[in-house]
Amino acid sequence: MEVARLEEYLGVGPLTVERFSGGYSNLTYKVSAGEQQWVLRTAPPGAQVRGAHDMGREFRILKAVYEVFPKVPRPWRYCEDENVLGRPFFLMERVEGEIMRGRKGGPPERMARLSRELALQLAGLHSLDVDQLGLREWDRGEGYIERQVSGWIARWHKAEGADGAQLVGYLSGARLEGSPAYLIHNDFKYDNVVLKGDEVAAILDWEMATVGDPWMDLGTSLGYWVESGDAPELQALGFGPTHLPGNLTRREFAEVYMEAAGRRRPWEEIEFFYVFGLFKVAVIAQQIFLRYRQGHTQDARFAHLDVAVRLLLEQAVRVIETRR
Secondary structure: OOHHHHHHHHOOOOOEEEEOOOOOOOEEEEEEEOOEEEEEEEOOOOOOOOOOOOHHHHHHHHHHHHOOOOOOOOEEEEEOOHHHHOOOEEEEEOOOOEOOOOOOOOOHHHHHHHHHHHHHHHHHHOOOOHHHHOOHHHOOOOOHHHHHHHHHHHHHHHOOOOOOHHHHHHHHHOOOOOOOOEEEOOOOOHHHEEEEOOEEEEEOOOOOOEEEOHHHHHHHHHHHOOOOOOOHHHHOOOOOHHHOOOOOOHHHHHHHHHHHHOOOOOHHHHHHHHHHHHHHHHHHHHHHHHHHHOOOOOOHHHHHHHHHHHHHHHHHHHHHHHOO
16 A cells, blocks of 8 residues: 555555455555554455445445444545545544454353344344435335345356356245335444444444345345354354354344334245345355456455355255255
């Protein structure tokens, strides 16, 4: 990173810049000037996924949500001038706290509280008024579920995904009634929240947020929610500590969410959204794996994402077959 150019642009310095580890999509850095600290977000090199890595969009969402929902970092500055760092970026406040990544967790009593807190915060996010946020223009009306299914299937093929025919057929053939549109995060999971004690202090990584069906958002969260009874290989993927003792099960997570949100669906329908969530996460992993294979990144973590893709597809097929 060209720190001197960043100092000149911000009019602040000298700066110390340190990349945060973790994360598979946008790049995140800690930027410090003495006692002042910010977080800088920018797209990875070689990113060519249509609609993703839009720094301006993520910054706008943060600005809108921060005004009415206290669980996001305060956005500071957005730069679209690629002469500064080579691509657009934005800065926001750094929220101090704990981020649970991989298999990091706590005792059962705490995991019970935290998993319930996550479900409550997702429901709270879905209660925000889209018109008050000024984001109604992103509401494309009815048919959100069908558009998402067809869109992610198209991404799967574009990312050169192999197999998946049974899963694609299942998702394509389902016909579920949609819900009113709300702001949805689309990547809500343990390592995208900052914890202070047993409460969520901030929700991070809004790059995939949009206005759409909240049940699809719940499904994405469930797609990351690996249980202790799932295949050991699936647990080894390290999506988060959801498999540790004390955590809610997927079904319990959905139940807490529904109670808090004031809306319900039968578990059989929620399982469809879970299967979609598994497929969506698999597509994201496949996109990143393709970027690695094409040489756009040398991050060694990406070298075996094809294994994660296979395991996610297998889990989705298991769910489908148990429904027969």
